[in-house]
Amino acid sequence: MALKLNDKLASGIRAHGEAAYPHECCGALLGCHTGADRETRALLPLLNRRTDSPQNRFSVSAADVRAAEQAAAAQGLDLIGWYHSHPDHPAQPSDYDREHAWPWYSYVIVSVHSGHGAELTAWRLAEDRSAFEHEPLESAASISKR
Amino acid sequence: MPVKVMIPTPLRPYASKQSSVAFEARTVREALGSLTVQFSELRKHLYTDEGKLRSFVNVYVNDDDIRYLQHEDTQIKDGDTISIIPSIAGG
Numbered sequence: 001m002a003l004k005l006n007d008k009l010a011s012g013i014r015a016h017g018e019a020a021y022p023h024e025c026c027g028a029l030l031g032c033h034t035g036a037d038r039e040t041r042a043l044l045p046l047l048n049r050r051t052d053s054p055q056n057r058f059s060v061s062a063a064d065v066r067a068a069e070q071a072a073a074a075q076g077l078d079l080i081g082w083y084h085s086h087p088d089h090p091a092q093p094s095d096y097d098r099e100h101a102w103p104w105y106s107y108v109i110v111s112v113h114s115g116h117g118a119e120l121t122a123w124r125l126a127e128d129r130s131a132f133e134h135e136p137l138e139s140a141a142s143i144s145k146r
Numbered sequence: 147m148p149v150k151v152m153i154p155t156p157l158r159p160y161a162s163k164q165s166s167v168a169f170e171a172r173t174v175r176e177a178l179g180s181l182t183v184q185f186s187e188l189r190k191h192l193y194t195d196e197g198k199l200r201s202f203v204n205v206y207v208n209d210d211d212i213r214y215l216q217h218e219d220t221q222i223k224d225g226d227t228i229s230i231i232p233s234i235a236g237g
Binding site: 024026050056057058059060061062064065066069078079082084093094096097100101102103104105107128129 | 201204235
């Protein structure tokens with residue numbers, strides 16, 4: 001079980017995090033399933049709806065989720081997950097992230113240090129909601145070696 | 147004619163991979179109750195330990211958010227569609 005994310009898309013997530021800094025950015029991961037793995041094919045940057053504390057919270061409305069599903073379907077893809085940034089914090093999910101997470105989706109977190117995109121990690125919620133489990137990220141380089 | 151409950155993609159693994167399920171019900175509470183009895187693993191993802199719908203779980207009757215109706219006591223009629231729509235949050 002791994003999430004494939006090529007270098008161009010990874011750069012896109014970092015760039016979104018840098019543009020939104022010091023606020024959190026968020027967006028959707030559109031892609032497909034390749035056996036037990038998932039492959040990200042496109043990003044859908046979204047507006048962070050949390051206007052009260054955008055520096056440490058993000059929110060995607062139900063209407064935006066529906067729009068993301070429709071955007072994925074229009075490209076023949078699935079809505080496979082979400083990304084968001086942690087300004088000046090590690091790319092580790094917070095308790096708040098876990099408490100508000102859905103199962104099944106992949107959650108990508110990018111750390112943005114002093115305005116510069118840095119570490120990028122991926123996670124999935126455990127079946128019992130007790131923790132986020134690390135989801136291996138495969139870049140284009142590692143995919144091409146197969 | 148029963149009401150249809152639409153299951154969002156992330157919850158389908160807990161509902162025998164079905165995208166919708168039909169139930170006989172008079173209110174949203176009854177429909178969601180039947181849903182979580184038939185698929186018990188769904189309950190922890192829809193409800194808190196205190197039995198309240200989680201804040202990021204949005205329920206619509208046809209095109210109307212039940213927060214603007216009578217919440218889970220919203221009456222439903224044959225042929226209505228109940229949709230569970232995720233919202234996404236974190237920090």
